[in-house]
Amino acid sequence: MSNTMNHSPKASKSMSDIAKQLLDLAKKAGAMHADALSVIDTGESVDIRHGTLESIERENSRGVGLRAFVETNKGLAFASASTSDVSEAGLKKLAEQVLTMAKISEPDPDAMPPEGAEHPSAFELDAWQKKYPHQNHGWNTEQAKNAALSCEAAALAYSDKISNSEGASASFGETSIAYAASDGFIASYERASSSLSISVISGEGESMQRDYAYTQARQAKQLSPASEIGQEAAERALRLLGxxxxxxxxxxxxxxxxxxxxxxxxxxxxxxxxxxxxxxxxxxxxxxxxxxxxxxxxxxxxxxxxxxxxxxxxxxxxxxxxxxxxxxxxxxxxxxxxxxxxxxxxxxxxxxxxxxxxxxxxxxxxxxxxxxxxxxxxxxxxxxxxxxxxxxxxxxxxxxxxxxxxxxxxxxxxxxxxxxxxxxxxxxxxxxxxxxxxxxxxxxxxxxxxxxxxxxxxxxxxxxxxxxxxxx
Amino acid sequence: MSISILPIAPETLTQMLNAMIPADADDADLYLQHSISESLSLEEGRVKHVSASTAQGIGARVIKGEVSGHAYTDCFETAALMDAAKAARSIANHGQHRQPLAIQPLKQSYQLYATENPMQRMDMMQRKSLLEHIDSLARSMDSRVQQVFASVSASFSQIHIIRMDGAHLSDSRPLIRLNVSVVVEENGKRETGGAGGGGRFDLTRLIDTNEAESLTREAVRIAILNLDAKAAPAGTMPVVLGSGWPGILLHEAIGHGLEGDFNRKGTSVFSGKLGQRVAAKGVTVIDDGTIPDRRGSLHFDDEGTISQRNILIEDGILTAYMQDKQNARLMGLAPTGNGRRESYADVVQPRMTNTFMLAGQDKPDDILASLDEGIYAVNFGGGQVDITSGKFVFTTSEAYYVKHGKIQYPVKGVTLTGMGHEVLQKVSMIGNDLALDPGVGTCGKGGQSVPVGVGLPTIRVDELTIGGTKA
Incomplete structure (x- = not known):
């Protein structure tokens, strides 16, 4: 699990719990139907240029979103809002805000609340989880940095006409998402991601050309080899010369x-x-x-x-x-x-x-x-x-x-x-x-x-x- | 509520600064932000999309030479904050810490825009009524109007910057936007037209100034005009650009290429060209973050550098790049107030504010009359540039084919392309009618979007490639 969850008072509470809690708060505030999303993103991006570290960016973000429907004599009206404040007070405020807004929104006789959707069954959810079990992206800062370094080195070594580098970037992260609807459907999943990209320049002055290459995958081990990506970017920048x-x-x-x-x-x-x-x-x-x-x-x-x-x-x-x-x-x-x-x-x-x-x-x-x-x-x-x-x-x-x-x-x-x-x-x-x-x-x-x-x-x-x- | 009140205890922030700044750091700061945004939109006669978001968080940053460390969190628990501080420092984990510094409010005065929530005087019901008014207005203007889309959005972002020296700056930035677009239909042929406007001012101005009506009229006018538009020519021709938003030419063709990061790294076609001629005589281009109420204006940039008026090109000669602190330091130049970030979750980059060309002497009518054969482009959609080769594009939303100095017919939306380092050298006439855009610009760079402005007098460019289909 990510750092965020350990530090937050919500740590003991899963993403699904937060989504469910939002539905309860929406009902209390007067919603006829509602659905909620809860998302945590953590990750890191390491940039290198000319063989040395250029920057490390670490991301740690949370957010919840709520959509609520109210009934009027002209049909259902709805509104939605999100917040990054997932404290008890923050969630309550969000629910009240959405309900106030839903009452301003114009009803639409065709509005579709979550009720009646063709949801996957519990069995299907379970089978999916087994087919696509959550797996870590498999990188740490050092490994990501090394991938970026070898990617750039391969690009610069490709030809002496590769005159400059905009740098290589390696990123990895995890996203946890929970979705809950007032008809009782609830599901959550986690997703890893990793990517490696590079951009290099061929030529000089007004004849410079730039091109890039990248690879992305759920897990770092599924990425194309760093040197291949570097060579691809170099080859692309080179062929544009002239x-x-x-x-x-x-x-x-x-x-x-x-x-x-x-x-x-x-x-x-x-x-x-x-x-x-x-x-x-x-x-x-x-x-x-x-x-x-x-x-x-x-x-x-x-x-x-x-x-x-x-x-x-x-x-x-x-x-x-x-x-x-x-x-x-x-x-x-x-x-x-x-x-x-x-x-x-x-x-x-x-x-x-x-x-x-x-x-x-x-x-x-x-x-x-x-x-x-x-x-x-x-x-x-x-x-x-x-x-x-x-x-x-x-x-x-x-x-x-x-x-x-x-x-x-x-x-x-x-x-x-x-x-x-x-x-x-x-x-x-x-x-x-x-x-x-x-x-x-x-x-x-x-x-x-x-x-x-x-x-x-x-x-x-x-x-x-x-x-x-x-x-x- | 005073805007200088920090959402996190100063002691905690001091603790973060102490943990994150190495003794040999060149720079470091904390960026705290709380922003709210609300949006209402109308389609098919109903204001049925009402949404809002609240975001708060803190970004921590350490810079040493060419290297920088960034971390952000939207959790204000001490443990999460200290984690962010340590992560920002991870680029320089060895060596001494910097001596602790007390956080001191920096005396500031605000003048460019009201530091107030732009939504507080116009509630959602009033905004809804405004959109409904636009809907009926558009339909009453022309019976060919089939669909009306209108949206009003507003945001209010309160930010605090704690610099390495302990200085605490705060700003509250309002931003609003009204958009209208319509679909018109005649004899089974459909077309669309749109208009928008906004800036850093109160929503009530939309009512007080009749902005809603003029934008609606403009959207309908463009859509109807486009019903009769013919295919544009394909090939290279002289082009007259109208005043105002066509200033996107400057933004794409030269603006991005003059940003400090690209020039420090030598990746821009303008790298190493300070002091050289990059535009025709008479062309002066300015980036100015200090124009009151404008979308691209800021009291100070996102590093705390006071906004200024920077002359980028003076009488055709390249005089300055746009800088944030890190790139300025590495190039031995001064920061120019162009260090911007989309939010606490993003890194600082050199970015434009409001970019425009100063007016010249020519009468707009004379400029149009000078076109033996060409295109008169009055309004545009978006554009894009490759700062390394200089290639740029921008796409017309209102343009005309001109022959013997006279407008012949409107042409369909078409992409114009050229090379950024060449195009301003081909400017042969400059109008006396400088205008800024209506407040619709959003600039994307490195995955971040920031509001910007552009401006232009009517100008003649002797040669641009017109991406039409007509042989």
Missing amino acids: ASGLHSRNTTVIFEPRIASSILSHLVSAINGRSVLQKRSFLNNAVNEKIFPDFIHISDEPDHAKGMGNRLFDGEGTRCQARNIIEAGKLTGFLTDRYAAKRLGTTPTGHARRGLTGDTGIGTSNLILQPGTEDLDAILHDISNGILITELMGFGINGVTGDYSRGASGFLIENGKLSRPVQAFTIAGNLKDMFANISHIGNDLTWFGAIAVPSIAIGNMTIAGESPINRV
């Missing part, structure tokens, strides 16, 4: 896996049931429509050996299930919490996401785009001319229309081969067209925490570079 502009054109772009994950994120935002209800999605009427080519299959898998997003239940206690989001190019449905499902007339998909305060959001567990059979060389050969995108910048995405315009860097593809590094250009299109114009999917499935994606090639993107497009 990057220059390019002329505007319409062409095929390949998103390498690191970048391709953003395409899946845009899809998830667009099929978020709440956004759909609010008419804020360009896929508002796309259920059962073919929005990708036949060879695209995208699934959400809450119980996956390699994913960091595994979960048995979602932010409202609804049991999570594996789901095919895109089947042979077709959108199977929207992602919902219980509220969005009720309004859309569908079954909740178990995608509620909750923070300590604020309304529930919607998010996936482990999102996977099934890989294809071709390797990158084969795709390059096949498309012959285009651009391999290795970095995207900015936020030029309109969720309502799907219009897309972002800054990019990468490599020009000429005659089926990477010819030179290019930068300071934009790629633009519309996400609907981009989804439909996917021409190739690589076999290089790569995991980034809770998302796994291979390289994606998309035809007919507009590249804006050094000249107006029609005057090349």
